[in-house]
Amino acid sequence: MRVLGIEGTAWCASAALYDAETDSVLIESDPYEPDSGGIHPREAAEHMSEAIPAVVDRVLTAAEDEHGPDAIDAVAFSRGPGLGPCLRIVGTAARSLAGTLDVPLVGVNHMVAHLEIGRHQSGFDNPVCLNASGANAHLLGYHDGRYRVLGETMDAGVGNAIDKFTRHVGWSHPGGPKVEAAAAEYASEADEDGGGAELLDMPYVVKGMDFSFSGISSAANDAADDGVPVEEICFSLQEHVFAMLTEVSERALSLTGADELVLGGGVAQNDRLREMLAAMCEARGADFHAPEPRFLRDNAGMIAVLGAKMAAAGDTVPIAESAVDPNFRPDRVPVTWRDGESVARGGATGGAGGTARDPEADRRGAEATVTVTGTEGDRRVIKRRVEKSYRHPELDRALRRDRTVAEARLTREARRAGVPTPLVYDVDLATATLTLQYVGERDLATALDERATEAVGRHLARLHGAGIVHGDPTTRNVRVSPDSVAGQTANGEPDTAPGTYLIDFGLGYHTGHVEDHAMDLHVFEGSIRATASDPDPLIAAFEAGYEAVGEGEVLERLRDVADRGRYR
Numbered sequence: 001m002r003v004l005g006i007e008g009t010a011w012c013a014s015a016a017l018y019d020a021e022t023d024s025v026l027i028e029s030d031p032y033e034p035d036s037g038g039i040h041p042r043e044a045a046e047h048m049s050e051a052i053p054a055v056v057d058r059v060l061t062a063a064e065d066e067h068g069p070d071a072i073d074a075v076a077f078s079r080g081p082g083l084g085p086c087l088r089i090v091g092t093a094a095r096s097l098a099g100t101l102d103v104p105l106v107g108v109n110h111m112v113a114h115l116e117i118g119r120h121q122s123g124f125d126n127p128v129c130l131n132a133s134g135a136n137a138h139l140l141g142y143h144d145g146r147y148r149v150l151g152e153t154m155d156a157g158v159g160n161a162i163d164k165f166t167r168h169v170g171w172s173h174p175g176g177p178k179v180e181a182a183a184a185e186y187a188s189e190a191d192e193d194g195g196g197a198e199l200l201d202m203p204y205v206v207k208g209m210d211f212s213f214s215g216i217s218s219a220a221n222d223a224a225d226d227g228v229p230v231e232e233i234c235f236s237l238q239e240h241v242f243a244m245l246t247e248v249s250e251r252a253l254s255l256t257g258a259d260e261l262v263l264g265g266g267v268a269q270n271d272r273l274r275e276m277l278a279a280m281c282e283a284r285g286a287d288f289h290a291p292e293p294r295f296l297r298d299n300a301g302m303i304a305v306l307g308a309k310m311a312a313a314g315d316t317v318p319i320a321e322s323a324v325d326p327n328f329r330p331d332r333v334p335v336t337w338r339d340g341e342s343v344a345r346g347g348a349t350g351g352a353g354g355t356a357r358d359p360e361a362d363r364r365g366a367e368a369t370v371t372v373t374g375t376e377g378d379r380r381v382i383k384r385r386v387e388k389s390y391r392h393p394e395l396d397r398a399l400r401r402d403r404t405v406a407e408a409r410l411t412r413e414a415r416r417a418g419v420p421t422p423l424v425y426d427v428d429l430a431t432a433t434l435t436l437q438y439v440g441e442r443d444l445a446t447a448l449d450e451r452a453t454e455a456v457g458r459h460l461a462r463l464h465g466a467g468i469v470h471g472d473p474t475t476r477n478v479r480v481s482p483d484s485v486a487g488q489t490a491n492g493e494p495d496t497a498p499g500t501y502l503i504d505f506g507l508g509y510h511t512g513h514v515e516d517h518a519m520d521l522h523v524f525e526g527s528i529r530a531t532a533s534d535p536d537p538l539i540a541a542f543e544a545g546y547e548a549v550g551e552g553e554v555l556e557r558l559r560d561v562a563d564r565g566r567y568r
């Protein structure tokens with residue numbers, strides 16, 4: 001099968017021919033380069049209307065020269081997400097070409113294409129995917145016929161966050177490659193001077209597997225206004241932003257039990273990001289793949305390759321139903337071209353795979369190693385936050401120390417507020433180590449049930465009532481004793497009965513803001529959606545638990561938070 005793909009969601013007018021027989025891809029692209037500032041939607045659309053017919057023509061001519069008039073078996077196009085005016089031009093071109101050639105039309109989700117090209121090239125079975133592109137930043141994992149969004153930016157896409165800074169200092173679009181070059185130069189000069197590259201203090205915001213870039217863009221702009229050398233800012237910006245992306249990727253591998261990671265998107269061309277992800281994967285025994293650069297930035301090659309898989313599965317679209325969708329989320333795509341396996345197994349422990357291991361033996365979370373000691377009746381865990389070689393040493397030291405301090409303090413405070421948590425026996429800041437009471441029989445992730453999620457709702461409400469957020473309330477950070485949970489609800493004891501414990505308060509902090517409280521709920525619900533086959537009843541029980549103890553306002557805000565994370 002040979003598929004002609006068309007891409008033009010924002011800046012790159014591109015056409016490609018994918019030949020499934022030989023697995024070869026020809027790509028012809030014509031980028032839009034704004035004279036000043038960022039991408040102007042109207043100018044970008046004007047570029048598409050001129051450039052799309054030209055790139056399509058070049059690819060079609062090449063295909064017909066080689067294979068004759070029946071060279072093309074299907075036409076695939078980017079249906080979204082992207083800029084409306086650009087998408088409409090791509091859609092019109094694709095419809096008219098499919099009509100002229102009298103072949104089926106395939107509507108491709110651009111973000112799923114960024115993922116599938118990596119899966120196709122790596123030969124990985126069931127990877128987690130980090131999409132690091134201009135307008136987006138998210139983690140996807142396959143589960144029950146869909147790509148679930150395991151984590152995502154709460155505000156800007158990663159490329160846009162970087163480009164915002166470069167616009168502020170007057171550099172032309174796109175800024176990403178210029179930041180990379182400036183950061184590399186600063187690092188190598190600092191090495192020559194013998195002092196090592198210095199790190200500016202910038203916000204590092206990770207909430208479960210979600211993250212935010214708005215604070216860091218402003219901090220970078222402020223530093224420039226204060227006269228900090230721009231190369232130094234570029235270096236720190238990259239170290240923070242990419243460490244955040246690497247950390248959430250590791251959390252996603254840990255939560256799902258996957259042992260393969262693929263990278264996609266324009267920012268994935270960055271060597272420093274690839275180096276960090278490769279180092280993280282190596283340390284946990286996972287495989288890592290980043291496609292070659294021509295498949296990372298926006299390109300029609302990935303559209304043609306996924307288009308061929310979809311066409312082979314009969315997943316084509318009638319012209320009358322082929323409208324574009326600027327907000328097309330990857331989790332809305334029925335995945336017709338894969339068999340029913342799942343990446344999200346939930347509750348996997350240890351490093352790669354985590355299969356066939358005793359889930360209660362010594363384990364490794366995304367951040368820490370946990371060793372169980374002591375005897376029956378006095379079991380303890382020793383939790384040590386290990387060095388992460390991918391992070392700048394200064395940033396790594398600060399994060400491990402701050403999180404250890406926060407965990408010890410908030411675990412105690414939560415307990416005092418009536419939320420079941422482990423006793424804290426010892427804190428050793430020099431080695432970022434805590435000794436904690438062993439609680440529960442297993443992680444909630446391995447034994448998801450409505451009584452337990454309802455209890456988590458009550459616990460979080462109580463915690464928020466005390467002005468604390470957990471920061472990372474995933475199903476891996478709740479310990480349960482299933483029998484006592486059942487007894488507790490049957491006895492009608494509301495919230496302080498043993499059976500469901502919150503652990504791992506390292507990302508927690510004090511706040512009375514409704515927004516922060518709502519974010520906790522969003523993270524917990526995200527972790528259920530990422531791993532459960534039937535999430536809705538678990539989430540309904542969770543919200544009922546929260547409502548019974550907490551503020552209705554927080555549940556209302558949760559709807560806004562959930563919508564806001566979605567691509568605009």
Ligand SMILES: C[C@@H](O)[C@H](NC(=O)OP(=O)(O)OC[C@H]1O[C@@H](n2cnc3c(N)ncnc32)[C@H](O)[C@@H]1O)C(=O)O
Nearest residue numbers: 009010133134135136159174176177266267270297298
């Ligand atoms: C929906 C679609 O239109 C959108 N496309 C998009 O964002 O273009 P993409 O080619 O994936 O990424 C462009 C971004 O990639 C950044 N970029 C390119 N090379 C880079 C580098 N070496 N280091 C860091 N960023 C880089 C650019 O600064 C720009 O922000 C998307 O995929 O989200």
Ligand SMILES: Nc1ncnc2c1ncn2[C@@H]1O[C@H](COP(=O)(O)OP(=O)(O)OP(=O)(O)O)[C@@H](O)[C@H]1O
Nearest residue numbers: 254365366367368370381422436437438439476504
């Ligand atoms: N007090 C405890 N009692 C029983 N088990 C525990 C306790 N603390 C941690 N564990 C176990 O160790 C695992 C990892 O612990 P924890 O979540 O604190 O580490 P982490 O590295 O921060 O994990 P992650 O970042 O992946 O959430 C937990 O999922 C849980 O199974």
Ligand SMILES: [Fe+2]
Nearest residue numbers: 133265266298
């Ligand atoms: Fe893209």
